[in-house]
Amino acid sequence: MDNKILRRFVGAVYFALLLLISSQCFTQSAAVSASEASGQTNEYLRRIKNALKFVDQNYVDEIDPKILYEGAIKGMMNALEDPYSIYLDSNSVRELADTTVGKFGGVGLSITKIVSNSPEKPAYVEVVSPIENTPGSKAGIHAGDLITAIDGLSTVDMTMNEVLLHLRGKVGDPVEVSFLRGKNMNFTKTLVRELIEVPTVKYAMINSLGYLKLIEFTPETAKRAEEGLNEFKKNDFKGLIIDLRNNPGGLITSAVDVADKFIDNGVIVSTKSRVPYDTYEYTASRIKTTMPKDIPIVVLINKGSASASEILAGALKDYHLAYLVGQNTYGKGSVQQVIQLGYVDGCKVTVARYYTPSDTNIDKIGIPPDREVLHPELTEEEEKNFSEMMKDNTVAKYVESHPDMSENDIASYANVLYKKYPFDIRTMRRIIRMEVYRTKGMPAYDLDYDIQLNEAIGILEKENFRELMRSSKTLKELQEAASEKGIAQSAKE
Secondary structure (H helix, E strand, O other), X not given: OOHHHHHHHHHHHHHHHHHHHXXXXXXXXXXXXXXXXXXXXXXXXXXXXXXXXXXXXXXXXXXXXXXXXXXXXXXXXXXXXXOXXXXXXXXXXHHHHHHHXXXXXXXXXXXXXXXXXXXXXXXXXXXXXXXXXXXXXXXXXXOOOEEEEEOOEEOOXXXXXXXXXXXXXXXXXXXXXXXXXXXXXXXXXXXXXXXXXXXXXXXXXXXXXXXXXXXXXXXXXXXXXXXXXXXXXXXXXXXXXXXXXXXXXXXXXXHHHHHOOOOOOOEEEEEEOOOHHHOEEEEOOHHHOOOOOOOOEEXXXXXXXXXXXXXXXXXXXXXOOOEEEXXXXXXXXXXEEEEEOOOOOEEEEEEEEEEOOOOOOOOOOOOOOOEEOOOOOOOHHHHHHHHHHHHHOHHHHHHXXXXXXXHHHHHHHHHHHHHHOOOOHHHHHHHHHHHHOOOOOOOOOOOOOOHHHHHHHXXXXXXXXXXXXXXXXXXXXXXXXXXXXXXHHHXXX
């Protein structure tokens, strides 16, 4: 097929695709009638077609029509100013499929792109959460860390697709990633890509309590969670801790299936859209409920808890089934649909927002804990000492020459390090411990470092749980109280 025929063919396909996408993506004013909206859309499509035709035929250099096509779709997605609505080229479609299936070569970081770009807040890439037992989590990367460069290339001007292409690759190949933590903690890590298998669940007993860590929501999560609950029943557990920290989400149906094990009636989550078929209620089934009603539940959340994990936390909170401990969640209350454009590409578009059982949307707000427990922040001087220690690669060198360190060895070495790099000693022990377990896989929990987990244990073992739940509010009650407080504050001013 010669170039001229190819251009005409691609142009025709391009027009048809734009028509399809426009029906999905263009939002019209409520004041405009359906017929007027349709007329406006058709007029804009005519202009786009004319612009494409003119550039194709008259631009000073011959341009591959694919470049114009991809540029138009990307521009349309960018105009929505929604980080979750993006064009998916063939690589991105493949990566999305890899993630859904559960295997890909990468470093194990769930990320998002900062939309704004200013000297005060450059458009870096933010780590939503590290995936458990991957190169990213083993290197001590935290939710909220900013990726400033990959292999020396700034991420400011990179698209999400370009970032993923740089982070993912052949298993065994290294990639150098630079991070910014807080305001001044800059450090670089060389991460060796591994075969990332999308993780699901970890579980263990802590004294008489069941500890269920949900790492991400995949088709296997509900089944694995059920295995954990059955194991706890065998051990006659007296309380349950569900850990959703750093859980970036996943499949909404998976979160619903897990919630169904605790909720025996009513709406678990609903989605609302201007399009009827994207408006839906996911309801609980008494048949699927397997959790004993008399077992108290504490849910751990943090700023890395997003999307599907917020659906589960919100449902358990609204039904007064669990007490939330930790910090405010990420706040992703929207639903995306992947639209296939051709054989190899597509786009992901936000088509609805989801609402918790109390009919509350938490997008860009998040879910607040019933009890806030924060890990201590390092001072400016401690941040400097931390950065210096990471830059010197001191811990990795020491652990490499001292394999199989015990907890006593870790504590002793932390005390030695503290004299040269003074910062929070518990955090220091955590860093050493993560390096010790880097090639073995971290234990299910870390009671020495994890003050949020210790708080949850204390609540279940020592406090009056029923009394705590009586004072717990639904998300709707919390948002209404916040709104009334804001109105009262405005009136006072």
